[in-house]
């Protein structure tokens with residue numbers, strides 16, 4: 001460990017490192033934050049404590065309640081969360097003979113829907129509309145909305161018409177989400193920001209060049225400006241490192257259309273992050289002022305990796321890499337389980353031994369699972385001939401307070417995120 005990483009290390013103040021943890025609903029954000037906190041708090045080599053909330057504006061992540069759920073008998077998963085929250089930990093890292101390095105880690109539980117707004121920063125209204133309408137062509141759910149858009153009269157920018165279109169589109173996004181799709185934009189239509197809805201949220205894709213299209217283009221521009229503002233805001237923005245969680249196993253189970261859509265979403269996010277990351281020659285203080293420019297490291301993570309055996313986890317990580325194109329000093333792709341609930345075992349299925357996992361399922365006791373082979377690249381048509389099975393809802397392992405949470409590859413994630421800190 002280097003004694004000094006940067007000149008500010010010599011100052012007797014605590015500096016803050018903010019890590020965004022993002023992923024779509026149920027991707028495993030809360031489980032990851034709880035496990036990270038429990039494992040850092042259980043460390044003996046550094047002093048770690050939950051930082052006081054002070055006069056902060058963001059709600060605090062309730063570590064104590066989430067850990068208590070795991071310590072209960074029977075243990076329960078941490079409850080669902082539906083708002084942004086912040087977990088702050090103060091770390092004192094010894095480095096004799098110098099005084100300890102003082103770092104505040106701020107971990108932000110960031111909605112995945114908002115992550116899907118990043119690609120919009122590089123698109124204008126016309127190209128976003130064209131791409132979105134094209135994707136909708138193949139979806140039966142979109143029939144009503146498509147008919148509305150094609151039937152729009154030329155030459156009016158009527159507020160009522162705009163309102164009808166926006167309501168139809170927002171409803172369509174919700175139905176597509178329920179149908180298992182991921183690439184749903186703008187994300188704030190599905191996960192609105194706190195407070196009353198501003199008029200520019202009433203937005204939908206359309207083609208043409210009349211006054212209504214011009215109104216939509218203005219709303220889109222206002223939307224993108226708000227996304228940009230949020231990224232630089234002291235509350236939600238200013239993220240130094242980012243973890244993008246993806247539940248790839250559930251996407252594989254959902255079938256080719258849903259999987260391709262999820263992969264397209266993840267790949268668009270990865271491209272937006274690559275495009276926005278400040279080049280190496282831009283000094284840190286300046287990079288922090290650029291939109292997204294301050295994000296120095298990104299980890300793309302397949303979650304719930306304890307649902308497959310060791311042999312398959314390499315493929316799972318490789319698949320995330322193939323989708324995101326991530327692999328550089330500043331990005332990694334990993335398969336992790338924030339809370340490992342299973343053990344590997346060899347299962348004989350139809351006379352053939354397969355590497356499977358087993359864990360406890362409420363009401364059923366110990367259950368074996370072998371969902372199928374994980375492809376190590378984006379799967380083609382032959383993969384989908386054999387359906388990928390649903391992963392069971394394993395119970396978490398009971399965890400007495402103060403203990404480390406069993407996991408897979410969490411140390412690698414921490415090592416990557418905090419390489420220059422620990």
Ligand SMILES: Nc1nc2c(ncn2[C@@H]2O[C@H](COP(=O)(O)OP(=O)(O)OP(=O)(O)O)[C@@H](O)[C@H]2O)c(=O)[nH]1
Pocket residue numbers: 023024025026027028029030031032077078079080081082303304305306307336337338339340341393394
């Ligand atoms: N086996 C296993 N299951 C996990 C793991 N992490 C999460 N899960 C499962 O996934 C569910 C969702 O995890 P959460 O951490 O609540 O996901 P989230 O992204 O915070 O979800 P929302 O708050 O609803 O957006 C959990 O209730 C578990 O059933 C893991 O490491 N292993």
Ligand SMILES: [Mg+2]
Pocket residue numbers: 029030031079080081082
């Ligand atoms: Mg959550």
